[in-house]
Every structure is written in C-alpha cells, then in structure tokens.
Amino acid sequence: MPLAQRLSTPRPATLALRALKLAGDEYVPTAMIGWSGVLLRRVRDGRRQVIPVDALLAHLDAWERRST
Helix, strand or coil: CCHHHHHHCCCCECCCCCCEEECCEEEEEEEEECCCEEEEEECCCCCEEEEEHHHHHHHHHHHHHHHC
C-alpha cells in the first residue's frame, strides 16, 4: 500500500481502559475514531457507541476521580 494511502486511512488509536459512568451505565473507552470520536463499550452488555470528545468533557472530573 502506498504511503499516502496508509497515512490517509483512519485507524483507531488505543486508549486507557478506565471506566466512565454515563447515564447510569459504565463505559470503557476502547479507541479513538478520527480526530474527535471516542469508541466506548458498555460494560453490562458490550454494546459499542461512538461519542464526540466534546460531549465527554463534562464528565472529565468524575472520570479522573474514579481512576485514582
């Protein structure tokens, strides 16, 4: 595969696997999608969903408290 094509092919980046509580459910971030999407996996059933980073900023303090 040519270098230009490899550089333009989006690949998910690995994230820290610290759970975050959203709307009463625990989610684990599993990958970045593009520049602004975070792929989250719901712990109870494995359902995956992409949420924009901007939407997660409001939960940053709680996320940091849970990780310490």
